[in-house]
Amino acid sequence: YYSQIKRNCYLPAETIDGYQMQVLANIELFEEVTSVIDNGGEGIGLYRTEYSFLNRNSWPSEEELYEEYRDMASIVYPQKVVFRTLDLGADKISPHFGPLEEVNPALGLRAIRFCQQNLGLFKAQLRAILRASTLGNVAVMFPMISGLQELREVKEIYFDVREEMRRQGQPFNEEVPFGIMIELPSAVFIADVLAREVDFFSIGTNDLIQYSLGIDRTNRYVSYLYQPLHPAILRSIKYVVDAGHEAGIEVNVCGEVAADPYCIPILMGMQLDSISLNPQAIPGIKRIIRQTTMDECKDLLKQVLSCSQVQQSNRLVREKIFTRF
Numbered sequence: 001y002y003s004q005i006k007r008n009c010y011l012p013a014e015t016i017d018g019y020q021m022q023v024l025a026n027i028e029l030f031e032e033v034t035s036v037i038d039n040g041g042e043g044i045g046l047y048r049t050e051y052s053f054l055n056r057n058s059w060p061s062e063e064e065l066y067e068e069y070r071d072m073a074s075i076v077y078p079q080k081v082v083f084r085t086l087d088l089g090a091d092k093i094s095p096h097f098g099p100l101e102e103v104n105p106a107l108g109l110r111a112i113r114f115c116q117q118n119l120g121l122f123k124a125q126l127r128a129i130l131r132a133s134t135l136g137n138v139a140v141m142f143p144m145i146s147g148l149q150e151l152r153e154v155k156e157i158y159f160d161v162r163e164e165m166r167r168q169g170q171p172f173n174e175e176v177p178f179g180i181m182i183e184l185p186s187a188v189f190i191a192d193v194l195a196r197e198v199d200f201f202s203i204g205t206n207d208l209i210q211y212s213l214g215i216d217r218t219n220r221y222v223s224y225l226y227q228p229l230h231p232a233i234l235r236s237i238k239y240v241v242d243a244g245h246e247a248g249i250e251v252n253v254c255g256e257v258a259a260d261p262y263c264i265p266i267l268m269g270m271q272l273d274s275i276s277l278n279p280q281a282i283p284g285i286k287r288i289i290r291q292t293t294m295d296e297c298k299d300l301l302k303q304v305l306s307c308s309q310v311q312q313s314n315r316l317v318r319e320k321i322f323t324r325f
C-alpha cells in the first residue's frame, strides 16, 4: 500500500477539479536533498540553514557556505531552493555559541535579531546565498520578522550586500525573490503592510502557534494545548493568505501543519500557492490532495472558520477525513 503511494509521488498535487498546489520540501541538512527527490518534492521551500552551523567549533566561512549552497542549487535545478537565513537561538543553539543567559530564549536573541547583532556573519551568509543564485533558482527568506522597521533594516543590509557585490564584479541573479516568514502574531496583523515590501510570504505555523497560543513548542507539559486548528490560528493563516494575495504576492505554508492530513484540506481551501513539508510526508499529502476537490475544501474551510472552539474544528476535519478517504 505504501509503495503504491510512493510510486505516485511524482504526479502533480492536483485536485479532482483541476486545482494545483506546488508541494515543496523542508530540509535541515544538505544530505536530505536526496529524500526530496525520492519523495516527489517539487523543490525546497525551506532550507533551515542554521543546522550546518550547529555541532561545530567555529563559524563556517563564506566560501564553505557558498560551496554548500551552490551544490544544493545545482542538484535541484531547475526546481527552486528557498534559503532561510540563520534562525539560530531558542531551540536551535549550539553549545559552542551559547548558551546565552536568557530567561526566555524563545523571546530572546534568535533568528533575525541574532543576525542583526552579528552582522559579519549575516553578510557572509547573504553573500554566499547570492553567489549561489546564478542559475536563477534561488530565493532568500528571513525568519521571525516582527515589524516594518525591522524588515526595512534587514532589507537595507541585504541591499548593501548586493551593492558591494556589484562593485566587486561578483556575479549574482538580480531577480532573487525576497521573502519573509510570517510566524509572529505581530507580523500576521500587519501582513497587508509587509506584503507591499516583499516578493513572498511563508507562514511558519510551528512558531506562529507557539507565539499565538503562548505554548513553548518544546515543552511536553503543555503540548496538549498546541492546537493547529485553534480558531485564532486558522483566522491568522487565512488573514495572511488573503493579505498576500491582495498585494499580488505568493503565499506558502512551511510549518508542520502542511504535513498534517487533517489540516491539508483546510489549507487547500485557503488557496495557498504552495506548501512545504518534511520530505517523508510528501507522498501521502499529495495523495490526499489528488483525491479531493477544491469545492469540498472550500466548504470545509467555511465550516471550520465558523467554529468558536478548537474541539469543534477538530471534530469536523476528522469526520471529513474518515468519510472521504
Ligand code: PEP
Residues within 6 Å of the ligand: 046, 048, 087, 183, 203, 204, 205, 206, 207, 208, 254, 255, 256
Ligand atoms: C515554523 O516556525 O513554522 C518553521 C517552519 O520554522 P522552524 O520550525 O524552523 O522554526
Ligand code: MG
Residues within 6 Å of the ligand: 143, 183, 204, 206, 207
Ligand atoms: Mg520558525
